[in-house]
């Protein structure tokens with residue numbers, strides 16, 4: 001029987017989608033890449049398919065993920081970047097040998113090297129994180145307003161006032177909680 005693993009969160013920024021493979025960091029954390037196979041599934045879903053992945057490579061991926069999370073959080077708060085996290089991100093970026101390529105339809109894809117593909121994929125993610133954290137991308141780094149989440153995300157809304165990392169989860173939960181609170185208040189005043 002195939003084990004059922006938590007779904008991946010949708011997102012359109014590679015680096016923060018990757019940090020979103022661990023959710024509810026300040027609550028009941030959910031690990032969405034619990035096995036090497038799930039990391040492979042995630043990479044494939046993001047145009048970075050690899051042939052195999054070892055447990056050590058999964059560890060490297062998670063180390064990169066938490067480093068991006070730490071650096072992006074500091075950047076969102078306007079604090080100095082943690083040196084250890086910066087080192088991991090830079091090392092991963094330097095190790096990767098992926099090449100950007102154009103598809104016949106004019107879209108970008110990534111060509112990973114023939115060996116150590118996971119490192120190449122992590123290199124692409126690290127480079128994306130560098131873009132986002134360095135402010136090279138249009139948007140504002142922000143932290144999710146959910147106390148149990150606090151995920152860093154790139155706010156690309158025109159007003160730059162987005163509050164949730166993900167409307168379908170954190171945003172929706174907040175909306176429901178507010179609705180429930182309002183209902184409680186109105187029934188209390190009615191009674």
Ligand SMILES: [Zn+2]
Pocket residue numbers: 144145146149150151164165166170
């Ligand atoms: Zn959130």
